[in-house]
Amino acid sequence: MSDPKDNFGFHHREGRATGEHVALTPEQEKARKKRNVYIALGLVAFMVAVFLVTVVRLSQNAGGVAG
Amino acid sequence: MDTLTQTGVSHAEGEAVSTASPRDFFDLMKPRVMTLVVFTAFAGLVAAPVDADPFLAFMSILCLAVGAGAAGALNMAYDADIDATMKRTRKRPVPRGAVSVSNAYGFGVVAAILSVLMMALASNYLAAGLLAFSIFFYAVVYTMVLKRSTPQNIVIGGAAGAFPPMIGWVAATGEISLDAVILFMIIFLWTPPHSWALALYKSGDYATAGVPMMPVAKGAKSTRLQILLYSLVLVVFAGAPVLTGLGGLVYAATSLGGGALFLLLAVRVFNSRAGEAGSAEEGELYAVRAGDKAARDLFAYSIGYLAALFAALIAEHGLGAYIAVPGVS
Numbered sequence: 001m002s003d004p005k006d007n008f009g010f011h012h013r014e015g016r017a018t019g020e021h022v023a024l025t026p027e028q029e030k031a032r033k034k035r036n037v038y039i040a041l042g043l044v045a046f047m048v049a050v051f052l053v054t055v056v057r058l059s060q061n062a063g064g065v066a067g
Numbered sequence: 068m069d070t071l072t073q074t075g076v077s078h079a080e081g082e083a084v085s086t087a088s089p090r091d092f093f094d095l096m097k098p099r100v101m102t103l104v105v106f107t108a109f110a111g112l113v114a115a116p117v118d119a120d121p122f123l124a125f126m127s128i129l130c131l132a133v134g135a136g137a138a139g140a141l142n143m144a145y146d147a148d149i150d151a152t153m154k155r156t157r158k159r160p161v162p163r164g165a166v167s168v169s170n171a172y173g174f175g176v177v178a179a180i181l182s183v184l185m186m187a188l189a190s191n192y193l194a195a196g197l198l199a200f201s202i203f204f205y206a207v208v209y210t211m212v213l214k215r216s217t218p219q220n221i222v223i224g225g226a227a228g229a230f231p232p233m234i235g236w237v238a239a240t241g242e243i244s245l246d247a248v249i250l251f252m253i254i255f256l257w258t259p260p261h262s263w264a265l266a267l268y269k270s271g272d273y274a275t276a277g278v279p280m281m282p283v284a285k286g287a288k289s290t291r292l293q294i295l296l297y298s299l300v301l302v303v304f305a306g307a308p309v310l311t312g313l314g315g316l317v318y319a320a321t322s323l324g325g326g327a328l329f330l331l332l333a334v335r336v337f338n339s340r341a342g343e344a345g346s347a348e349e350g351e352l353y354a355v356r357a358g359d360k361a362a363r364d365l366f367a368y369s370i371g372y373l374a375a376l377f378a379a380l381i382a383e384h385g386l387g388a389y390i391a392v393p394g395v396s
Contacts, residue, residue, distance in 0.1 A: 035085075035087065046185075050188065
């Protein structure tokens with residue numbers, strides 16, 4: 001069993017900071033937030049692209065069967 | 068309180084927490100190279116004798132762009148050490164410290180996988196397979212094996228950059244035809260004179276980094292001769308689409324006029340002393356010493372020449388400007 005405190009500076013059960021956490025500078029925090037937003041947008045774009053491509057391919061195949 | 072501040076400490080690796088912006092990751096993808104990849108791939112797709120669904124065609128081109136960008140990111144991750152020593156490349160995101168090597172590898176691998184998967188979904192398995200192979204060829208065969216070991220690095224490695232129009236063609240048709248191979252060969256033959264013209268006026272940079280580019284390994288005179296010979300073969304071969312009927316009158320005129328100027332500039336390089344003065348002091352791509360101007364001019368023109376050839380194909384097959392060359396079936 002791992003140390004309950006060894007969880008990126010947070011105590012598992014008590015849900016409080018152990019005091020050994022990483023303090024980001026405002027610049028690092030801002031950069032991380034911006035990267036997270038872009039990663040989220042990328043994932044959403046990928047999901048939408050997969051959906052749309054699938055719909056177009058299915059409609060092509062359905063058209064082929066019907067024709 | 069036992070707080071670890073972030074001067075050189077991170078969760079897992081002991082690296083500083085990144086301040087990289089999305090723009091830094093975009094720069095990892097070599098946007099300038101991506102532009103040419105998109106353009107030539109689009110030409111291959113438009114020139115193919117099949118009307119592809121516009122949305123799927125767009126997605127295929129997007130996959131190619133992302134795949135090329137992924138290969139660029141992997142290249143920058145592996146080459147961070149030599150990029151840091153070269154004036155032209157030391158401001159790239161990894162040597163600049165904006166993106167860590169491991170993050171660049173991670174970004175490249177994820178982008179490569181997603182682009183290949185999406186290509187398989189949007190077009191066909193052959194196009195996806197070719198895209199995967201071209202990424203592997205550029206990131207592993209060229210970057211990790213050839214680049215630091217042989218002056219023929221960009222001759223063989225140039226194949227990676229020659230794939231996009233063929234992949235565009237295959238994405239539309241599902242098969243590799245003679246015309247697709249011809250489009251591949253045009254870029255394959257174009258790469259040596261294009262890259263060596265740059266290497267001539269940046270040879271000091273390559274020598275410092277220990278990269279055996281032709282001017283470093285065989286000298287400027289030998290490189291100028293090889294540029295001339297490759298240019299001759301390229302200009303003659305660029306006429307091949309006219310013989311198969313892929314290129315019409317517009318392409319023929321572009322190939323003839325553009326090829327003549329290409330040869331003229333290659334002869335000028337051959338007769339110059341380009342590459343013998345060392346690199347320009349400034350690191351910019353087009354910065355040049357007086358004696359190297361002929362090489363710089365050929366490098367700059369070669370990009371326009373290739374773009375013009377493929378633009379002619381787009382005009383003929385996409386905009387209805389095709390007029391068959393008399394005597395060609």
